[in-house]
Amino acid sequence: MSLLPVAEAQSRLMALARPLPTEHMPIPACAGRWLKEDVVALRDQPWADLSAMDGYAVRAAEWPGPWQVAGESAAGGPPPPPLEPGQACRIFTGAPLPQGADSILIQENAAREGDMLRGLEEALTKGRHVRPAGSDFRKDGLLLKAGSALGAAQIALAVLGGHGTLPVSRRARVALLSTGNELVPPGAPTQPGQLPSSNAPMLAALLAGLSCDVIDLGIVPDDLPGLVEAFARASQADIIVSTGGASVGDHDIVRPAFVQAGGSLDFWKIRMRPGKPLMAGTLGSAVFLGLPGNPVSAFVTATLFLLPLVRNMMGAASPLPRTAPATLAAPLPATGERDDYLRAFRTEAGIVSVTSQDSAATAAMAMADCLILRPAGSAPAAAGDHVTVLPLA
Numbered sequence: 454m455s456l457l458p459v460a461e462a463q464s465r466l467m468a469l470a471r472p473l474p475t476e477h478m479p480i481p482a483c484a485g486r487w488l489k490e491d492v493v494a495l496r497d498q499p500w501a502d503l504s505a506m507d508g509y510a511v512r513a514a515e516w517p518g519p520w521q522v523a524g525e526s527a528a529g530g531p532p533p534p535p536l537e538p539g540q541a542c543r544i545f546t547g548a549p550l551p552q553g554a555d556s557i558l559i560q561e562n563a564a565r566e567g568d569m570l571r572g573l574e575e576a577l578t579k580g581r582h583v584r585p586a587g588s589d590f591r592k593d594g595l596l597l598k599a600g601s602a603l604g605a606a607q608i609a610l611a612v613l614g615g616h617g618t619l620p621v622s623r624r625a626r627v628a629l630l631s632t633g634n635e636l637v638p639p640g641a642p643t644q645p646g647q648l649p650s651s652n653a654p655m656l657a658a659l660l661a662g663l664s665c666d667v668i669d670l671g672i673v674p675d676d677l678p679g680l681v682e683a684f685a686r687a688s689q690a691d692i693i694v695s696t697g698g699a700s701v702g703d704h705d706i707v708r709p710a711f712v713q714a715g716g717s718l719d720f721w722k723i724r725m726r727p728g729k730p731l732m733a734g735t736l737g738s739a740v741f742l743g744l745p746g747n748p749v750s751a752f753v754t755a756t757l758f759l760l761p762l763v764r765n766m767m768g769a770a771s772p773l774p775r776t777a778p779a780t781l782a783a784p785l786p787a788t789g790e791r792d793d794y795l796r797a798f799r800t801e802a803g804i805v806s807v808t809s810q811d812s813a814a815t816a817a818m819a820m821a822d823c824l825i826l827r828p829a830g831s832a833p834a835a836a837g838d839h840v841t842v843l844p845l846a
């Protein structure tokens with residue numbers, strides 16, 4: 454089987470995914486999800502011409518006064534009386550302008566004696582410190598497009614648009630299987646030949662920001678019947694992720710177990726380093742991703758495939774990882790026949806790759822805050838050269 458280019462594997466994986474059902478959730482529960490439908494404004498914002506400052510509402514043409522202070526307008530207060538010629542209305546931030554007023558004289562620029570007011574400093578222009586009705590958005594206008602990520606700013610916009618709930622996809626259920634006879638649970642004592650199983654906690658941490666329900670099905674030994682049974686248990690999930698047993702050794706039985714459990718394999722082996730033995734397919738209505746066991750390979754393939762798959766199923770318009778241009782602070786060697794995803798970190802002088810690019814080098818991985826994408830066949834790179842990076846988290 455030849456090695457599949459990363460972009461082709463990503464689009465084949467997305468094609469396996471079906472969208473999760475839509476639910477209308479209270480807005481606080483929508484943070485970190487994606488909109489399933491366009492959202493339009495149910496109200497004008499601001500609802501009227503509002504003052505942006507504390508001061509006096511006046512007619513700019515009457516500057517510098519004198520004005521007679523009559524009435525008051527405060528946010529949430531009664532409507533102010535209309536402004537007669539020669540009058541000023543005491544006004545506070547966020548309050549509606551009285552009819553007839555067209556600008557705000559801030560109190561720092563005003564001299565007041567009793568109910569008489571004069572303007573100081575520079576002349577007032579019409580519209581000064583006024584937020585016109587509907588200047589942020591208008592009722593029935595499009596606020597957010599389907600597929601938008603709901604971060605803090607989008608949540609604020611939807612609430613101000615008059616919404617209390619939003620259409621989002623239900624949480625994705627992701628089942629994790631850690632395969633390997635050598636594995637023991639986190640924190641358990643290790644006998645010679647044993648190793649703490651770090652992949653499931655790492656994947657759960659990666660998924661934590663994506664509104665998923667993670668079902669950790671624990672450690673599954675490398676035996677075919679046990680693994681077939683584990684796949685059957687996992688098949689109720691939306692996504693099944695295994696780690697380990699993906700390569701070509703005698704104990705790498707994830708592929709045969711998946712097929713024996715009734716799974717249909719779509720692809721295996723990607724033109725990337727780390728992560729070559731990655732595989733994907735479907736089992737019933739679940740999408741299956743078989744990640745390599747090496748912790749660094751599992752981390753990189755989860756970043757490039759698992760997280761985009763979850764985002765895609767949950768309705769994201771742009772599910773793939775963001776990339777950014779960057780400048781190298783130190784040279785890099787030529788790449789081989791696979792695309793390299795080098796663990797690296799950003800410094801003021803540019804990007805530096807971590808000390809070891811081995812697929813099992815977790816201490817080096819933990820120093821990284823980005824991946825450098827170096828396409829297969831790249832020539833050596835020098836300090837100052839431009840590269841593409843994928844920021845991590």
Ligand SMILES: Nc1nc2c(c(=O)[nH]1)N[C@H]1C(S)=C(S)[C@@H](COP(=O)(O)OP(=O)(O)OC[C@H]3O[C@@H](n4cnc5c(N)ncnc54)[C@H](O)[C@@H]3O)O[C@H]1N2
Nearest residue numbers: 631633650651652697698699700705728729745746747750
């Ligand atoms: N002859 C070949 N050998 C290998 C090839 C190949 O093409 N031909 N590919 C190599 C590549 S590339 C990778 S990546 C690894 C991936 O192998 P597997 O997915 O089969 O992973 P395992 O052999 O099960 O484990 C590899 C390594 O990772 C440790 N591991 C496994 N699970 C966990 C876990 N949950 N937590 C922490 N560490 C884990 C495991 O103990 C091994 O040390 O194959 C190469 N071989």
Ligand code: MOO
Nearest residue numbers: 727728729750812
């Ligand atoms: O593809 Mo592997 O992850 O290089 O060791």
